[in-house]
Amino acid sequence: MKKMIIAGLALFLIISTACSHNSNAETSSQIDKENNKRIEYAQGDFTYEAIPETFALKVTKDGTTETIAEPQKKRTVTNLKKTATETSWDYPDDQLHITIKKEAKSLAVSIHSTNPKTSHFEWPRVDAPNYTLPISEGKQIPKNDSAWKKYFSTDGEQTMNEYFSMKFFTLNKEKFAVSYVMPDTYNNDILFQTDPGIQFSINHTFSSVNKEKDYKYQIFITDNNPVAIAKNYQNYIKDHHQFTTLAEKEKQNPEIKKLYGAPHAYLWNSRVLTEADVHWNKLQTSINNPMFDWMGTLLDKYGEDGSAEYRTVLDNIKNGEMYQYEKNMILNAFQYTLQMPQLYNPDIFKNPDVTAKKYIDKGIKNLNEQELYDLNKHLIGSHIQGLTTPINDWGQSNSTAIIKEMEQAGIKNAWIGLPNWVNGLMNPLSVDAAAAAGYLVGPYDSYQSIQQDASIDWNTASFPDPTLYEEATVENEQGDKLTGFLGKGRKLNPTLVFNAVKTRVDGILAEGIGFNSWFMDVDAAGELHDDFAKAHPTTQKEDAAARMKRLDYLNKKGLVIGSEGGNDYAASHIAFAHGLETPVIKWDDPDMRENEDSPYFVGKYGSMDGKAPTRYSKIVPIKDEYKPIYTSPVYSIPLFKLVYNRSVITTHHWEWDSYKIKNQSGERRLKEYLYNTPPLFHLDEDTWKLHQDDISANMKNWTPFQQEALKHEMTNFQTLDSDRLVQKTEFGSKLQVIANFSNKNFSLEKNSVPAHTALIINDGKITKISTDNLN
Template sequence: MKKMIIVSMALILIIGTACSHKSSAKTPSQIDKENNKRTEYAQGNFTYEAIPETFELKVTKDGTTETIAEPQAKRKVTNLKKTKTETSWDYPDEKLHVTIKKQVKSLDVKIHSTNPKTSHFEWPRVDAPTYTLPISEGKQIPQNDPAWKKFFTTDKEQTMNEYFSMKFFTLNKEKFAASYVMPDTFNNDILFHTDPAIQFSINHTFSSVNKEKDYKYSIFITDNNPVAIAKNYQNYIKEQHQFTTLAEKEKQNPEIKKLYGAPHAYLWNSRVLTDADMHWNKLKTSIDDPLFEWMGTLLDKYGEDGATEYRTVLANIKNGEMYQYEKNMMLNSFQYILQMPQLYNPAIFKNPDTTAKKYIDKGVANLNEQERYDLNKHLISSHISGLTTPVDEWGQSNATQIIQEMEQAGIKKAWLGLPNWVNGLMNPASVDAAVKAGYLMGPYDSYQSIQQDASIDWNTASFPDPKLYEDATVENEQGEKLTGFLGKGRKINPTLVFDAVKARVDGILAEGIGFNSWFMDVDAAGELHDDFAKAHPTTQKEDAAARMKRLNYLNKKGFVIGSEGGNDYAASDIAFAHGLETPVIKWDDPDMRENEDSPYFIGKYASMDGSIPTRYSKIVPIKEEYKPIYTSPVYSIPLFKLVYNRSVITTHHWEWDSYKVKGQTGERRLKEYLYNTPPLFHLDEANWKLHQADITANMKNWTPFQQEALRHEMTNFQTLDTDRLVQKTEFGSDLQVIANFSNKDFQSNKQSIPAHTALIINNGKKTTISTDHLE
């Protein structure tokens, strides 16, 4: 992702027959046998015809012939060879050799380049009545659908690494489906065409930095339904030894069990010194203390925004003004200087308390990050007697207290993420409270961008070694450095910073902070690069491997690892992912991202009052044109879950938590149960108080439901009505969910399912999830 700062959440009250979910009557060995039962979905009884001059490819099955790769402009062909099962030829002008081989279950295509320079080859171009694509969780797109045609008219080019969560795409022909399965998606761009109907082609780059010049597909013929398509792909990745279950991951790290049935929440304890910790009357009488002038000096010298506004607030306080603006500015200034290594000044802090003196005697320059924060807290706390509550009580109202109340409310499992590791190091008591409650808690971390100068404001892009900015950043083929997030800094090459990763992690853990989870930004989101720098040429494959190396490093340290996206090259290295179920919605729409007066503006990254930034807490509608693309159940299919339900727990991107989209809270709640998607929300003191009853009620159903659903494969998905608004998923043979997204009741096996309701049937026990009250 992006520079992380996160949200408020409105959760959902569950109403209905709150029947308890009993465990399956099957024994674990019976469930294992059921999960591991192999069904063959690939149908090898087909023939093929390749036309080398145009690279048209046809398949004939049961008397039906379909074109699965459209003809292109004619090329010069040499060295043509044909046997009963194999066809090969050269395109001499492009320096390409093509081999097509009929295997028992597939048709394998290999295109090999002998050109040492960077070159491109666009193939296949495909045309089908409907496409089944692993866009995020999964989409089924009719080629004449007006909403998708409009979308692909503007968003006509996509990077496959980022856009597809899995390594295949499928053409739904009239009598069968043709799935193009790839060993990887590196160096592929998807080019969409919309006139007269949606078609697309894949443009492969044979990069000059990549000595492996092969572009490959295995094409499978299956029945024309999402289950056959997804399960065939699952068989493929199992054969490639690329499938690892949560149970297998759990053997390496038992902490993963704490995810099963857990909601996901970002905890916004952004200030360690809060309004509740300040004795404001004492501040009015202490404002002339040299400390406050020293703070201004530090802010002038090291603060990104300087000290102009801070000094204005000091003047206001001296004049008797102590409004919320002044309080917020002072708290923000304290938070900033508490992170500064330069805070200690013996001329100011003449009588440090025992704890501070211990750190000073050790040598301020020798302190690790957590010790430095503790020193600074004690310096401030002890300098002006009575200015604050005791330092050990700082920040508890927006952290420890919430966690304790969650536990008291009966929430037995939760994943809690911090916007930054600083939040934990400044408030280690909150981390201890989460661990004591049986929860997972971890920091957000990122190695996407690097800035030239270290900064408190963007510490994830700050590295102690100044040489990394020049020597470890990514270049394009023209020798230009790639810019970092939001155009700031540069993109860092992951193959060159493993030592920096270890140094950062070891520094964070130096005092034994109780983190038991870790969230790594973008490592599973597919943002991979070829680096053409002469000193360190790197392929996308090597980029991905370096990211997995650092995830594996954190895995071995015992952390439960999550990442943004969840694309399946990372599936064996992560336990959970944020962003697959609801991805970032229309990143480049100015009404959503720039125009603050627009009703669709999603909010700002920063919060001046210490609450959840509006980027995440503001409830906004999305434009009608985006609903089919991002949220509508009509086009959504659980492709990823049909493959990875037992392997990776996936939920929403933090920009689009369970309550972010105005008018769709109930619809998204139903889909969370249908797809086994944990609710994701954001908490601070105010939001917890607002939604406590809501969250607690939902967890009484969610936790046992997911604990059961994760024991099984997702075995089936069906649409039960012609409008695709009543849908059914099955997990194993005894757990099913029927979600009615429509505005009318639906009859299923003598069972009436009201509108806007989901029915969970677990071993015959029925639970109704109603959402009418949510909008």
């Protein structure tokens, strides 16, 4: 495709508008050839030795012997067989059969259980000077690093499905790397030990619900660098037909190209009736309108917190008090009651307007969700005419106005996420405005939890089928139901709720709302369960397949799909993911999650004023001990991008947007360019005004950079100084990013890279990314 040269941009796409169609085709062909060039990284010229009694495993290459699986307690061994290329034996006491086979490029290990009951087997236990692990985007961890030792001493057990973004782990031995690659990570826990240095083992559960009793590894020897490790894994998944490029996904859904060069922004239009929409000077004289008392009755019957506080506010307004507290309480009451199917009361709304009457005649029980909200808006709007702006103006100041200003700022592509589908159905004009701007726009959705009496604020945990709570929820082996998010409700079994997914999604889309994207919570985050319920036993593999089925259902509707995490079992089913680059930081630290007086408190989920909750908008520091674990470039490596740069666009978790961490926004921006990670923001009127100039200026560089970077494989990653604070990535053969995270200027050949700066070098042309104005 021919690229326009955009005047004034520091970064140019080096494709001349004078080039002929044939030249462009040759360029595209050359890129495809470069991307599809296969290099073999696996080195098969090694021998192995297995010690069956302890299941120790050694390999020898070029005269160097390394133990790659540490010896364990001695076990009774029977049925031992050895050939030149294969060793097998039984552990009769554990009901296990072991097979190790030397193949051309790898060592295949198979552990088969004959025990029908749930059992566990811990292997391998590994020890190395350094580890290359797909923790989120990727980490390289020295065995004796004090920060990681402290972390693993308190978080010593991790579920591999959730903790690793890809299906391998690597030991960095002195002269070569050893990668354990798995067909899947189901039923694996990682057990870390820290004394004297970091070691870990994998504890596999042979679950009684799972009839497939095989636990397998393919062990590869490669050069000892992240590129060889990651690219060898990429070869493995390609060989197993588990790699789908964005270009291939785009053939099925052309809307995906709107992601290329787009920032990701959650837009908090949480109220359809905003402060700007109410004529507050008229409210005191209108407060005796019986509708306000009726709203109190509805809040008593159906509201989670009742109406006591609301009725106090009504009295305050009658007495002439009209402060921000009173305004917020009234607006929140409107937002609640506008969502209630019980709002229509013929004794209150005696003269509905034409639109409302049309819906009433249709029958309120027959209305879809968007029609219900439109009915309620017209009931209230016509009943208190003159107290508010016209209905079509409701909610536009905190949604459509921001979108139009983004357009005017020159932002061509953007992904806009709504915290809930209600925000779109109540305000379809804002969705239309985003789509008309050429943006992707879609709601957050979740099927993780179900509650018996979910509040309006937690509608993702509410389902019309009352049988799901008892008949479609997950049980552990003891027969206990697993609790839902934040300890409320229960966990849903995804194999049993596909019809509920279709009902919800089809209901949301019934009136043609302009959503062209969809964000599905946790489906790519690895939170998978064995369900031991006798009525519906389910394996983790079946759990994952059911999640992919619903993602594919959304894909077939032409929606651009994203999910939390981005773990690679979902890579072929999603276009983008939130949470891989910056995951949730230390979920169980009370200073961050509970102690509101702590400087590290991340904020609350709820928002009294309708703006972005402080959970997402409050800028906070993180403790020094967490920086090496979550944010420091010293330990970070772009493992996932070296594998999936052309397949999945990944960015931060929504709790940790690009501005969230105090004094790290500049460092994180450098990393966004280095790793091809889109910026992620939370926007309301206040945050847009605060960050508007910075976002707009950054997009002038970000958009053309990512559009070019996504055409190519990430082909290289290097650290350029001994402190690992100057790093370089390469995309294809002509695009490079050099990021200097240090406090010192750095010189590389003819280029000077100032401190806290990145250089983008595209076919010799240089763009400087400065972070001087960021905290």
